[in-house]
Amino acid sequence: MTDQSPTRTAEAAPIRLEVEADGVAVLTLTRSAQRNALSLGMMTAIEAALEQIAADAAARVVVLRAEGPAFCAGHDLKEMRASPDRASYEALFAQCSRMMTRIVRLPKPVIAEVSGIATAAGCQLVASCDLAVAATTARFATPGVNLGLFCSTPMVALSRAVGRKHAMEMLLLGQMADAETAYRFGLVNRVVAPEELSDTVMGMARIIASKSPLTLKIGKEAFYAQVEMPLDDAYAYASRVMTENMMARDAEEGIDAFINKRQPVWQGC
Structure with a gap:
């Protein structure tokens, strides 16, 4: 579009x-x-x-x-x-x-x-x-x-x-x-x-x-994936997701914005 x-x-x-x-x-x-x-x-x-x-x-x-x-x-x-x-x-x-x-x-x-x-x-x-x-x-x-x-x-x-x-x-x-x-x-x-x-x-x-579109995508996918898993598998999977999420530019931007008390600017990546 x-x-x-x-x-x-x-x-x-x-x-x-x-x-x-x-x-x-x-x-x-x-x-x-x-x-x-x-x-x-x-x-x-x-x-x-x-x-x-x-x-x-x-x-x-x-x-x-x-x-x-x-x-x-x-x-x-x-x-x-x-x-x-x-x-x-x-x-x-x-x-x-x-x-x-x-x-x-x-x-x-x-x-x-x-x-x-x-x-x-x-x-x-x-x-x-x-x-x-x-x-x-x-x-x-x-x-x-x-x-x-x-x-x-x-x-x-x-x-x-x-x-x-x-x-x-x-x-x-x-x-x-x-x-x-x-x-x-x-x-x-x-x-x-x-x-x-x-x-x-x-x-x-x-x-x-208003949230990061990448974060929304990661979160929704992870929610439905982990909810069907046994507890230990769910934590292992979620830990991998969190690690990958932390490597994203939007995660860096969101944390920096929070620390510096400003609004984040999302890039979707």
Whole structure:
């Protein structure tokens, strides 16, 4: 991207991507009439947007939000039933898993801004993000069990975001959880009034965007790598990461700036 205007916008239905001048990339789901259900087209568009964000040095943090009363109602069930064969289902769930993994492996933090319902794969989408902020009006569920279809792929992200007992409660009961319950379970970081949601999320995003992009990349990658390791292996790995990080120019700049009581100037290297 070379456009230097304050805000650069690239539209590709069913999403909208805007990269703000302060380094915040806002990715908006725009299938509000379909409750932002994850159609094949939407998942393809999200993947493409994430690739674009990954390659854009100006984008340092991502805010994922949605238009309409629903954040994301999960998979598009009508689309799924239109091709009721094994190959279609395998391709669909493989694409969804690839998209969710892309969020985790994106070298930039992703914040979910949740103002409505997030159910099934929509709840999975929230759980896959690095941070999540919910309005008091938000609701969360993995209701597949009610339809005879256990939320097995949402379970992967959910069980890594919340405790096992809480994850199983959501998966087995299939009931809606309010925002305060989601906060208590650890699915979201904060719960705020609807009118405060956007400002809260953008405030967090701008704080993150002010950090060294190299440090953010190193930190996010290291977090997800070490959390799956045994304790001794995790410390050995993290020690190697810290050593490499200390050799970076941004680490030298940050420490020197702290010692000399000035603002650091990040170079991303």
